[in-house]
Amino acid sequence: MHPCTVPTDGPGGQMEVRLALKAFGFIALGVVGIPSNLAALLLFCRLFLTQGHMPHNEFILSQLVFSNLMVTVCRGIPQALAAVGFEGLFSNDACKIIIFIYRVSRAMSIAITSLLSSYQCVVIAPSMPGWILLKRWLPGHLPHAIVFLYGLNIIYPSLPAAILYTEAFPANRTIPDFTLNLEFCIVVFPGLMAYMVSGVVNIIRDFAFVGLMVAAAVYVMLVLYRHRQQVQGLQGAGRKTEEASQAVMLLVITYVALFSLDNVLWIYTLFVSRVHPAVSDTRIFFASCYSAISPVLIIATNRKLATYFQCGTKRKEAENIPNASRATVAQ
Numbered sequence: 001m002h003p004c005t006v007p008t009d010g011p012g013g014q015m016e017v018r019l020a021l022k023a024f025g026f027i028a029l030g031v032v033g034i035p036s037n038l039a040a041l042l043l044f045c046r047l048f049l050t051q052g053h054m055p056h057n058e059f060i061l062s063q064l065v066f067s068n069l070m071v072t073v074c075r076g077i078p079q080a081l082a083a084v085g086f087e088g089l090f091s092n093d094a095c096k097i098i099i100f101i102y103r104v105s106r107a108m109s110i111a112i113t114s115l116l117s118s119y120q121c122v123v124i125a126p127s128m129p130g131w132i133l134l135k136r137w138l139p140g141h142l143p144h145a146i147v148f149l150y151g152l153n154i155i156y157p158s159l160p161a162a163i164l165y166t167e168a169f170p171a172n173r174t175i176p177d178f179t180l181n182l183e184f185c186i187v188v189f190p191g192l193m194a195y196m197v198s199g200v201v202n203i204i205r206d207f208a209f210v211g212l213m214v215a216a217a218v219y220v221m222l223v224l225y226r227h228r229q230q231v232q233g234l235q236g237a238g239r240k241t242e243e244a245s246q247a248v249m250l251l252v253i254t255y256v257a258l259f260s261l262d263n264v265l266w267i268y269t270l271f272v273s274r275v276h277p278a279v280s281d282t283r284i285f286f287a288s289c290y291s292a293i294s295p296v297l298i299i300a301t302n303r304k305l306a307t308y309f310q311c312g313t314k315r316k317e318a319e320n321i322p323n324a325s326r327a328t329v330a331q
Helices: 014-051 056-083 092-124 127-135 139-154 159-163 192-230 238-270 277-301 303-330
Strands: 165-169 179-181 185-188
Touching: 014 056, 014 277, 014 303, 056 127, 056 139, 056 277, 092 127, 092 139, 092 159, 092 165, 092 185, 092 192, 092 238, 092 277, 127 139, 127 165, 139 159, 159 165, 159 192, 192 238, 238 277, 277 303
Parallel strands: none
Antiparallel strands: 165 185, 179 185
16 A cells, blocks of 8 residues: 555656556456356356365365455456546445455455465374374364454454545545555545554555465475475375375465565555556556466366366367257258
8 A cells, every 4th residue: 555646657648558558457357367266166166066065175265266256356347447447437335345345355365375275284294193183173164264264354453444444536536645546446544644554454464374374385395395205106195185285385376476576566665755656556466466367276276177177168169069060051
């Protein structure tokens, strides 16, 4: 976040280029993120209906996909609309709802990725007394953990404040100081203290979850490395566990890389008096990338989802062949 006044891009041509790039970027995120998240969510639902249950790892992934879908819808679409010139689309109440859903969903995306990494850490850990207790306790309490995380992120101090201060984008385009300008809505903080506290509280939460995520991922990597050194050619359950762990590692690495870029830009904004809109746009883009990229990675690294996806594609192709043949005969 950064305090700002009305953004100025300099020459008109420069501003048009920025808006065109912004529109293209967020439209691309929507084109990739919304269908891929929907596809992954529907595939998880189909797996649940056909199997009658959902493995714990896939249950966590399904929650991650849902959160990422909400992030993409509530941030990507409004940003793209604002970039192509649609203004005044949202009222004060609509802005509050959009920001509420976005903030909770973004926080859940971080928290669930951290939970996924931690769960995989427990699964792959050796059977020692402390780990055995967690191995028995955690799987049955995953739904409770998800509910707890939702409750935590809803009552987290920065969220009620942000909702309270959220307003529709002003018709006269006058932006007060200490305002988070989203260009489709604004969050007007009453002063420097409220602005700084909100930003610091969010960063503390994000770094706590990312720290837990990274620590669990490093432990999983060490366990996999030691296992590889001891056992050559894993098969069966061991091979599946390793593949699941590698898929989780890929998600964690992707998130940490994008999170780092996001926060490097955020730290930069703290040391300049006037932030160029292109910097803000770039930061928001990086912050939204994970929600669009992760479902593609989930489908690509999950054998069941990939198989269902390929079968569905082949089935559609097979259905199209007879239709094409009938059309040729009719001619």
